[in-house]
Amino acid sequence: MKYTEDHEWLDDNDGIITVGITEHAATQLGDVVFVELPEVGRTVTKGEEIVVIESVKAASDILAPLDGEITEVNTALADTPGLVNEDAEAAWFFRMTTTTPEEMDTMMDEDGYRDFVE
């Protein structure tokens, strides 16, 4: 598992990367009430806003962690946004392939991320 400074987790499974937000991020957001997911097949650029996530407090975005293409989205989140608060590590947002897999090597591991948020 890898982590970004934008509080995303990335799980690489043979080149298909599953992306979600960390429990720390979910706690900061508060109760999530709305999730807007990207279209499957969309080509994305690292840093691009691709998910809208609204909590009882405010709207925020999830940024594409890498250059690549969206291969699958978790439609369960659109119907039940509260899943993000129940278990952020299980509530994935999208899966993607990337043209820059080497960038994952420079991302934080679990210990690094824990130090980052503390």
Add this chain to the structure above:
Amino acid sequence: MSDLETLPLAALHAELGAKMVPFAGYSMPVQYPAGVMAEHLHVRARAGLFDVSHMGQVILRGPDAALALERLVPADVAGLAEGRQRYGMLTLPDGGVADDLMFANRGDHLLLVVNGAMKHLDMEILTAGLPKQSVTLLDDRALLALQGPSAEAVLEAMVPGAAAMRFMDLRGFDWQGADLWISRSGYTGEDGFEISVPIEQAEEFARAVLDHGDVMPIGLGARDSLRLEAGLPLYGQDVTAETSPMEAGLTWAIQKVRRAGADRAGGFPGADVILRQLDQGTDRRRTGLLPEGRAPMRMGVMLYDSPEATAPCGTVTSGGFGPTVGAPIAMGYVPAGVVAGTTLYGDVRGKRLPVTVTDLPFYKPRYRR
């Protein structure tokens, strides 16, 4: 952040794990560890304690104080019975609203409760408008709200007699030597009480209330979603200097005796505009709005009468998620002729999303009248 004022109960909020945010010039609890959704639902199911000590508590004394206040507020102040409280507004010469407030007849004086963000401006308006009366902004009292279906039983156990009050009664009580001023009112749509308590005893009182198993501390986040569900406007968003009482749907707060042709008609700032509007209507009105999808429409979302329209016909002034409704809810201004049931389109991140014009409230208040 150093210029923010701290609440008398700041230490208690920290101990309870509150997340603090700047609001109305104060560092205020926006939520506790339970979170906005759980806090909101707890108030609807049982009871919640809110620290609203940022609000201004003002004593108005002097000759004919009630009649004098009618020069600034288009409500029946002089006709209010002792021990009763009423909602009112400070109006502006152009017909806008300078602030909204509660006022109570305390026998030999009036007690006013005004919005925290507006209290210093309100004091200028009151002192300038009431030169023969004395107007004092209290700095030695906290204000707590206990709201929800369990509020009556919780308070009655601490302050015998509280349960006998009805909606908008205001009475003094003694609690362990503390002089409490309790009104049966609030801003959540639930039955409940607002309790003015001397600062020295405020923490002890709050702890005693929170000791009750039914009571949870509640932050500003849930206070906002509770009042929005109950259709209650927030000054600064839904009611402002640019909205008139008629546009804001607050004509019920202008009693008959202050209206055209009555004994004490007019005589308040903006009376010509406000009374004319009561007769002739306005171009826009405040209404409820139900977004059709799950996307919240927040303050500032522009409303259009079609997906293609280039000019907006209205604006969202408050919006978010209604935990009891289980869906996004909003209020805002639409053209006066747009009736309930009409579909408008809100511009959310560049998309025109359908929203239905709906009568307020979204949640029927459960006051004990």
